[in-house]
Amino acid sequence: MFALDTHLQEDTWLIGDFPLCRLLLSNDSNYPWFILVPRREGITELFQLDDSDQQLMWAETTALARVLKGLFGADKMNVATLGxxxxxxHMHVIVRYQTDVAWPGPVWGKHPAKPYAQADVDAVRDRLASVLDAGFTFSEG
Known part of the structure; x- marks a missing residue:
């Protein structure tokens, strides 16, 4: 049975689910920073997913990155699987701007996180609702 890691539970906001992955918003408003987690038990590496799940993971990651780049007007999209x-x-999909606090360096450990307020998370959900397709299910916020 799938269970979300406690660190991810504590450090993110639940947005909803793609067919394979749970979509989370990192609780750091310095960046529009999203995390995709395949809802499969015991998976620590991308190559541990079966072939069809690997293809679906990449499809969901690519679709999300494409949507976020347009929606947030990104200068660059950072996509990574650090664990x-x-x-x-889990896959990080981060919107980057040449004006963000960590540019051009990585976002990890550079600046203190600026937590979101519930209203700001709701605003992100509303923005995403206008562009995500019918295969996505939003959680109750």
Whole structure:
């Protein structure tokens, strides 16, 4: 049975679900920073997913990155699977701007997180609702 890692539970807002992945918003308003987690038990690496889940993971990641780039007017999209703190397989999809606080460096550990207020998370959900397709299910916020 799928269970979300406790670090991810504590550090993110639940947005909803794609067919394979849970979509989370990192609780750091310095960047529009999203995290995709395949809802499969015991997966720590991308290659542990079966072939069809790997294809679906990449499709969901690519679709999300494309939507976010347009929706947020990104200068660059950062997509990565780092799992040194959280071993559960997850994909970071981060909107970057040349004016953001960490540019051009990585976002990890550079600046203190600026937590979102509930109203700001709701605004992100509303923006996403206008562009995500029918295959996405929003959580109750």
């Amino acid at each position: 040194n703190v959280v071993s559960q397989m």
